[in-house]
Amino acid sequence: MSLEKxxxxxxxxxxxxxxxxxxxxxxxxxxSDETYLKALWVGLLNTVYVALIGNVLAVLVGLFIGVxxxxxxxxxxxxxxxxxxxxxxxxxxxxxxxxYSLFNELLPAVxxxxxxxxxxxxSQRGLKFPWFMAGHWEIPTLSGFDFTGGGTxxxxxxxxxxxxxxxxxxxNAEIVRAGIESIPRGQWEAAQSLGLTRxxxxxxxxxxxSMQVAIPPMISQLLNLSKNSSLAVAIGFPDFVTIxxxxxxxxxxAVEVIxxxxxxxxxxxxxxxxxxxxxxxxxxxxxxxx
Amino acid sequence: MDxxxxxxxxxxxxxxxxxxxxxxxxxxxxxxxxxxxxxxxxKSTLVRLINRxxxxxxxxxxxxxxxxxxNVKNIEKIRSEVGMVFQSFNLFPHLSILENxxxxxxxxxxxxxxxxEKRAMELLExxxxxxxxxxxxxxxxxxxxxxxxxxxxxxxxxxxxxxxxPTSALDPEMVKEVLDVMVDLAKEGMTMMCxxxxxxxxxxxxxxxxxxxxxxxxxxxxxxxxxxxxKSERGQQFLxxxx
Amino acid sequence: xxxxxxxxxxxKKNLFSSPKESIVSIILGSIIFAAISKLLNWMLLxxxxxxxxxxxxxxxGFCWPFLWEKMSLILFGLYPREYLWxxxxxVIAFVVLMFMSFDKKRWGLNxxxxxxxxxxxxxxxxxxxMFGLHYIESDSWGGxxxxxxxxxxxxxxxxxxxxFLALGRRSDLIIIxxxxxxxxxxxxxxxLISVLFMASVLFPLFLPEGVVFEKYWxxxxxxxxxxxxxxxxxxxxxxxxxxxxxxxxxxxxxxxxPQTQIFIILPQALRIVIPPTVSTAIGLFKDTxxxxxxxxxxxxxxxxxxxxxxxxxxxxxxxxxxVGLIYYFFCSSLSRLSRKMERELSxxxx
Numbered sequence: 017m018s019l020e021k022x023x024x025x026x027x028x029x030x031x032x033x034x035x036x037x038x039x040x041x042x043x044x045x046x047x048s049d050e051t052y053l054k055a056l057w058v059g060l061l062n063t064v065y066v067a068l069i070g071n072v073l074a075v076l077v078g079l080f081i082g083v084x085x086x087x088x089x090x091x092x093x094x095x096x097x098x099x100x101x102x103x104x105x106x107x108x109x110x111x112x113x114x115x116y117s118l119f120n121e122l123l124p125a126v127x128x129x130x131x132x133x134x135x136x137x138x139s140q141r142g143l144k145f146p147w148f149m150a151g152h153w154e155i156p157t158l159s160g161f162d163f164t165g166g167g168t169x170x171x172x173x174x175x176x177x178x179x180x181x182x183x184x185x186x187x188n189a190e191i192v193r194a195g196i197e198s199i200p201r202g203q204w205e206a207a208q209s210l211g212l213t214r215x216x217x218x219x220x221x222x223x224x225x226s227m228q229v230a231i232p233p234m235i236s237q238l239l240n241l242s243k244n245s246s247l248a249v250a251i252g253f254p255d256f257v258t259i260x261x262x263x264x265x266x267x268x269x270a271v272e273v274i275x276x277x278x279x280x281x282x283x284x285x286x287x288x289x290x291x292x293x294x295x296x297x298x299x300x301x302x303x304x305x306x
Numbered sequence: 307m308d309x310x311x312x313x314x315x316x317x318x319x320x321x322x323x324x325x326x327x328x329x330x331x332x333x334x335x336x337x338x339x340x341x342x343x344x345x346x347x348x349k350s351t352l353v354r355l356i357n358r359x360x361x362x363x364x365x366x367x368x369x370x371x372x373x374x375x376x377n378v379k380n381i382e383k384i385r386s387e388v389g390m391v392f393q394s395f396n397l398f399p400h401l402s403i404l405e406n407x408x409x410x411x412x413x414x415x416x417x418x419x420x421x422x423e424k425r426a427m428e429l430l431e432x433x434x435x436x437x438x439x440x441x442x443x444x445x446x447x448x449x450x451x452x453x454x455x456x457x458x459x460x461x462x463x464x465x466x467x468x469x470x471x472p473t474s475a476l477d478p479e480m481v482k483e484v485l486d487v488m489v490d491l492a493k494e495g496m497t498m499m500c501x502x503x504x505x506x507x508x509x510x511x512x513x514x515x516x517x518x519x520x521x522x523x524x525x526x527x528x529x530x531x532x533x534x535x536x537k538s539e540r541g542q543q544f545l546x547x548x549x
Numbered sequence: 550x551x552x553x554x555x556x557x558x559x560x561k562k563n564l565f566s567s568p569k570e571s572i573v574s575i576i577l578g579s580i581i582f583a584a585i586s587k588l589l590n591w592m593l594l595x596x597x598x599x600x601x602x603x604x605x606x607x608x609x610g611f612c613w614p615f616l617w618e619k620m621s622l623i624l625f626g627l628y629p630r631e632y633l634w635x636x637x638x639x640v641i642a643f644v645v646l647m648f649m650s651f652d653k654k655r656w657g658l659n660x661x662x663x664x665x666x667x668x669x670x671x672x673x674x675x676x677x678x679m680f681g682l683h684y685i686e687s688d689s690w691g692g693x694x695x696x697x698x699x700x701x702x703x704x705x706x707x708x709x710x711x712x713f714l715a716l717g718r719r720s721d722l723i724i725i726x727x728x729x730x731x732x733x734x735x736x737x738x739x740x741l742i743s744v745l746f747m748a749s750v751l752f753p754l755f756l757p758e759g760v761v762f763e764k765y766w767x768x769x770x771x772x773x774x775x776x777x778x779x780x781x782x783x784x785x786x787x788x789x790x791x792x793x794x795x796x797x798x799x800x801x802x803x804x805x806x807p808q809t810q811i812f813i814i815l816p817q818a819l820r821i822v823i824p825p826t827v828s829t830a831i832g833l834f835k836d837t838x839x840x841x842x843x844x845x846x847x848x849x850x851x852x853x854x855x856x857x858x859x860x861x862x863x864x865x866x867x868x869x870x871x872v873g874l875i876y877y878f879f880c881s882s883l884s885r886l887s888r889k890m891e892r893e894l895s896x897x898x899x
Contacts, residue, residue: 089570090563091577105880106873107835110849114873117865243740250842257742270750277743278735285738359797378805386803396798400816409812410802455798462802 030267031056037262039254041170052263059259060280066173066255067242067284070180074241075234077181078188083218085193096189103186109247111183115175116251126162143169172253176245184241191233195226235292239285246281256280309368310335310466310497311356316365318351325351327521329365335465338498340508340529343518344544349501352518353468356499357388370465386414389459393471395451397443403430403454404439407461415462422461429457433487449480453487460491467491469500503548509533517541602861615864616871619855623872626691626851628675632683636694639671643697647879651886653893668701687765691846693875695765699772699837699847704830706773711780712819715788716810718781729781736778741839744771749843768840776833783825787818820894827887831880838876848872 031053038048043061046054085096103111119140124130129139135155137144144156147167156166199222207217248255257277264273311333318326326348333339341349354360355367358374358381367374369384398406407426411417430436433453435446443451452472459467469488473481485507492498492511502508508515508529515532517525517540525538536542564574595610605612625636646667650660675694678684690698717729736744748771749764756762791814799809819826841850852872856865 088563088566089573091574091581095577095581101881102877105831105835105877105884107838107849107876109838109841110869110873110876113849113853113865114869117869121863121866246740246742247839249742257740261746264746264750270746270754274743274746274751277746278739281740281743282735282738286734357801359800382803382805385801388801390798390801392794392798392801394792394794396792396794398795398798398813398817400820410804413808413812414803414805458802 026269026271028272030263030269030272033267035263036266039259040252041168041173041254052267055259056256056263056276059254059256062254063242063245063248063256066176066180066245066248066253070177070184070241070245071238073177073181074184074188074237077185078192078234078237079223081185081189082192082196083223085189086196100186100189103182104190108179108183108244109250112175112179112247112251115178115182116171119171119175127158129158129163137163140171141168142171142174145169170253172248172251175251176248176253176255179247180241180244184237184244187237187240188234191230191237192226194233195228195230196222198229199225232292232296235288239288242284242288243281246277309333310337310370311499312366312368313355314366316355316362316367318348318355318360318362325521326355326362329523331516331523333466333497333499336495336497338492338496338511338513339500339516340512340514341499341501341516341518342503342508342544343524347518348521349516349518350470353470353499353501356466356468357385357390359390382414386410386462387464388466388468389462389464390468391452391455391459391470391472393474395443395448395455395475397451397455397458399443402440402442403435403446406443406454407458410458410462426457426461429460430454432490433457434483447480448476449483452476452480452484456484456487456491466497466499469498469502471501471503473502473504505533505548517544519544602864606863612864612867615861615867618861619858619868622692622855623848623852623868624692626695626846626854627689628691628694629685629689632677632685635674635677635682635685636690636692639674639694640697642667642670643701647882647886651889653889656890664701665705668698668705671698671701687763690765692851693848695840695846696834696837696848699769699840700830700834702769703772703776703833703837706769707776707780707833708826710773710777711782711784712815714777714781715784718785719788733778733781736775737782741775741836742842744775745839745843747771764843764845768843768845772833772837775836776829779829779832780826783822783829784818786825787820787822788814790821791817823894824887824891827883827890831883831887834880834883835876848875 032051034049035052035055036048037055039046039055039058041062042058043065044058046058081096081099085093085100087093087096119142123138123140126139126141129137129141129144131137135146137156137158141162144163145167146153146155148154149165154165156163156168196218203221203225204217207221212220245255246257249258249261252258260273260277264270267273309332311331313329313331316326316329317324329352331352341352343349351360355362355374356369362374370387372380372384374380374384397403398409401409404423404426407429408419408422411422411425412419415422427436427439430439433456435450435453435457438446438450438454443454446454456467456472472488473484476484481504485504488498488500488507489511498511500507500512512529515525515527515529516523517527517532517536517538519540525532525536525541527537532541533545536545565571590610592611595608596613597605597608597610598613600614602612602615605614621630621633624640625633628636646663649655649663671694673679674682675690675698676685676687714729714733717725718733720726720729745768748767752762752767752770795813795817796809799813804812837847838849840847841853844850846854849872852868856862856868
């Protein structure tokens, strides 16, 4: 192998070396004099965090849009289909850049932030809101160049979540719609003849049945969103890939770092589909018993 | 040669399930055999052993002088000598009727296209379907499809024809058109093994009726004898249920 | 019934079927009207049509001068200006072939061969160095032609690879079977970025010294491998949908296993899965944008570089809307094609 000749360091020792870089947003405390391992852990937590929040929102958007795209009101169903059409035919990366650029170009600077009752502020620096900290509610206040106190959602985080949810939500909506369309007319007619309202029909009769059809493709969308969250690297949100990429650039340990990325995602994907398979089998079993 | 098919002590298992038990059977050239029996008795499996769509575990099967074993060349040789007609037609939906017939002669026998097509048209003429040659299977009725399937098997000029419940998937009014073709074929002297529930056909055509139950050959007789009074109790029971 | 009556009935049924629906329709209608008029106002009425970046900044509308200025950089990257006719021709050829593909009379092997020819035509025109065309190295390829090239070759490579992997996955040979399963699941389990990283950082490390492999080709191979795994799953779905009777009938006629696959199973399986195949292809089209992360200048990559010009800072929205429309044009055309194929093929067969 020509690796040594090219001066590429090998081995896993780098994990215990000092990283020396700051991380913009973290779920746990982290300092730049801590190890690469810790930094990567912080990144992994961010990835899981984004995947969880993104998926919950994307499923909600999918349910909402999917159901409304079947609405008898022409205008509602048109709007839903239009959204799905736009979101699915434009690359996610471009959408991420677009949302991110909105923060930079359309939102005001910090000192002119839009505010909601002087409690919630939206500016180029992201969304600031009151948050329970150290035993009491803190309200963000402007001091110098930025707000202090309270909670923050950074532009990077918000654009990433918006991009992922807008994009995947459209796919989820199509899955929900296909699920609803798979229910035979007889079920609607039976529900109607019992005198249920449209909402009751959907919630009590149609949606529970369409889940059987919708869940397998939905799970593959969950995985897609999780994998796509790695595009965070393009807008600078410190997810696992972003931090791994920085690590790669600083240490030059390409083989190790790239295998690490692959192993982590492979583990996430395989364990998700394993659990999904177990779940699906139990559902299918129930169906057979009926 | 005395027999064209011979089976000696053939046994077959699906996992633990013993599907065929100690089957001994010889078929002479030009003989017509009808296999009867309740569903699950193993008659389809027995027929499918002959062109090795199923593999047997014990015993010996010799077809046209060739012993069936793992040898792939032998299997392909035998398959091109043995025609088969399935319950569900199994025509190739992406090929036209004519292409369905000529595919095997051209690809397996390396025959040239013109002569394969000539014979195919003659066969389609015989099964009274020549005018549909350029259509696709999906455009034909069930009875027409099954006649095409018979012509497709004949196009390989087989020495033996196997029929696996050829009329079971047909609407009642189409059964006759298929049976007529099979009767014609029998009269021309083809060696035939048929799994069927058509008793009229069995009476008219069969040289020998084989009654199977639970993986065993229970009774072998000429049709006249079998239908007038089976020797075995299970045979009597079977007849009383279907007649 | 005249037009007025018909549209009146239609509106009553679809917009004003009950008082509640009517309120919803009116509210939504006015929101849509407001949004469209605001959009038109931004893009046309209050837009800046000529002038410098300063004029645009002073104005609040859409900055057209930015697009005029950066158009060729966005569309064709850093391709030498004097040879620009070459990438322009390739884009035209692509669009023409794409629309020719809508004609159902052309569907078949010939169309596939046309796409193959298009792939090599694009490569030849971009690269040159033959038949008197000036050689342009792949580092200067950029913009839309690069996107189309990555897509075309990606698809032409991934489709056969997917077929082989799908067949391998059903192979009786345990080793082949597990290699295929392992490859498919590995690739599908990791993000495309990591495969691209691997191609751009790792491939060169493992190559023998002195062998240089241009970045474009590394990315191209990464795309083929990545999409091959997804295509394999699509094809597998088709293979599973073909009934066992088809194989049995083919075997009973004496066809060998390879003959059965080639003449009987694959033609049917591939036809069934045309819609998901095209969806996967659309996914590939969108995913080509990821090459900018490894510093290739595809359509999105060259857009990003156009935005870096310090005298034209702050017009990202304009640029993204413009390239968004280009991506939308290609992707939605492909999905219309897929819907048409689905419709036509389901009518012709059975």
